[in-house]
Amino acid sequence: MNVVAQVFAGVAAALHVLVFVWEALLFRRPAVHWGVFRIRSEDVPAVLLWSFGQGFYNLFLAAGTVIGLIAVNTGQAEAGRALVYYTCGFMILSSLVLLVSDRMALGREKGAGLGGVAAQALPPIGALLAVAIAG
Numbered sequence: 001m002n003v004v005a006q007v008f009a010g011v012a013a014a015l016h017v018l019v020f021v022w023e024a025l026l027f028r029r030p031a032v033h034w035g036v037f038r039i040r041s042e043d044v045p046a047v048l049l050w051s052f053g054q055g056f057y058n059l060f061l062a063a064g065t066v067i068g069l070i071a072v073n074t075g076q077a078e079a080g081r082a083l084v085y086y087t088c089g090f091m092i093l094s095s096l097v098l099l100v101s102d103r104m105a106l107g108r109e110k111g112a113g114l115g116g117v118a119a120q121a122l123p124p125i126g127a128l129l130a131v132a133i134a135g
Helices: 003-025 039-070 079-103 114-134
Strands: none
Touching: 003 039, 003 079, 003 114, 039 079, 079 114
16 A cells, blocks of 8 residues: 555544544534534534444544554555555445435535535545555
């Protein structure tokens, strides 16, 4: 796995850790629930369980990518590549679900989630494209 692919995968993992912090640890703060996710303060209790669980999903996905990158660089390249490819593919598929939910205007105005779609999709796409281009 080339360095460019590893950097993109690392960025993807870092973004998922950031989202974990927002969703699981800081979600009650208005700067997060409103500023990031456009969830009104009065709706926070209703979505807090979702947010907490979703945050850990993002953390576990990031952990898989990081473990894969460590394996790639510590003599377990085949297993590490498989784990990074899987987690990057998972991130891309999850971004497609986010895109569909945005197009259906689930929970907020149509188009409001496109930044999140791009943030979730582009780094893992970059990682897999870097691998494909390098051959």
